[in-house]
Amino acid sequence: MPRAKGGPKTKERRRKxxxxxxxxxxxxxxxxxTATELVDKGRQYAFRDRRARKRNFRRLWIxxxxxxxxxxxxxxxxxxxxxxxxxxxxxxxxxxxxxxxxVPILSSALHLGGGILxxxxxxxxxGAIDGPAIGLAFLCGLAFTAGHLNQEVRDFEADRDNRIRTxxxxxxxxxxxxxxxxxxxxxxxxxxxxxxxxVI
Numbered sequence: 001m002p003r004a005k006g007g008p009k010t011k012e013r014r015r016k017x018x019x020x021x022x023x024x025x026x027x028x029x030x031x032x033x034t035a036t037e038l039v040d041k042g043r044q045y046a047f048r049d050r051r052a053r054k055r056n057f058r059r060l061w062i063x064x065x066x067x068x069x070x071x072x073x074x075x076x077x078x079x080x081x082x083x084x085x086x087x088x089x090x091x092x093x094x095x096x097x098x099x100x101x102x103v104p105i106l107s108s109a110l111h112l113g114g115g116i117l118x119x120x121x122x123x124x125x126x127g128a129i130d131g132p133a134i135g136l137a138f139l140c141g142l143a144f145t146a147g148h149l150n151q152e153v154r155d156f157e158a159d160r161d162n163r164i165r166t167x168x169x170x171x172x173x174x175x176x177x178x179x180x181x182x183x184x185x186x187x188x189x190x191x192x193x194x195x196x197x198x199v200i
Contacts, residue, residue, distance in 0.1 A: 014032050017032060017035055017036055017039060018030070018032065018035050020035070020039045021035035021038050021039050024038055065087065068083070069083055069084065069087070075125060076124070078124045078129075079121060079124045079125055082117055082120055082121040082124055083121060085117055086114060086117050086118065086121065089110050089113055089114050089117070090114070092110060093107065093110050093111075093114075101164060101166065102164050102165045102166070103165070104165060104166060104167045104169075104170040104171065105167070107148075107166065107167070108145050108148060108149065108167060111141075111144055111145045111148040112141045112142070112144070112145045113141070114141075114144065115137075115140045115141035115142070115143070115144030115145060116137045116138060116140065116141035117137075118140065118144075119133075119136060119137035119140040119141070120133065120134070120137045123136075123137070132194070132199040135190070135194050135199055136194065136199065136200075138190065139187055139190050139191055139194065142183050142184075142186055142187035142190065143183075143184065143187045145183055146180045146181075146183035146184040146187060147180075148180075149167060149168075149176050149177070149179055149180030149183065150177070150180045152166045152167050152168040152176055153168050153173050153176050153177045153180070155168070156168040156169065156173050167179070
């Protein structure tokens with residue numbers, strides 16, 4: 001029986017490999033053997049460089065973090081403490097192993113705390129933190145948390161497919177949207193109260 005060298009399966013496999021090498025120079029995009037070498041080597045480089053890119057971004061992130069904390073350290077103890085607390089909350093929310101993003105109520109609590117602390121950090125740079133500043137900070141925290149809940153509703157499908165148990169995945173899109181709407185309403189109610197008290 002004659003040896004089959006150009007059957008449909010072989011042609012399909014070679015066509016796929018040549019498609020991966022499309023755009024390469026010369027025979028590397030037209031000849032199967034050289035295209036195979038090119039694609040295999042490219043995959044090796046991609047595997048290596050994905051890790052290198054993560055490593056480089058991690059170094060850049062740490063350098064920027066240290067520089068910003070050093071800057072806040074120059075501005076005083078209170079801004080430095082607030083900045084370090086914000087960094088810790090951010091690390092808790094998005095750490096690689098067991099991120100708090102996947103813990104429904106706790107992720108919203110972190111956003112509330114983060115919104116409050118961000119506003120208080122801005123206040124601490126220019127003056128003392130007093131009652132009206134804390135009221136405004138709580139307003140910012142409520143708005144920040146409500147926006148976070150709306151974002152979770154928008155990202156529902158992607159979070160569910162990636163098995164990230166956000167508020168929208170745990171409680172449903174409608175309930176999460178209603179909770180976000182309630183927080184926005186509470187923020188506006190607090191704005192009215194702050195205006196009535198003469199804070200704003």
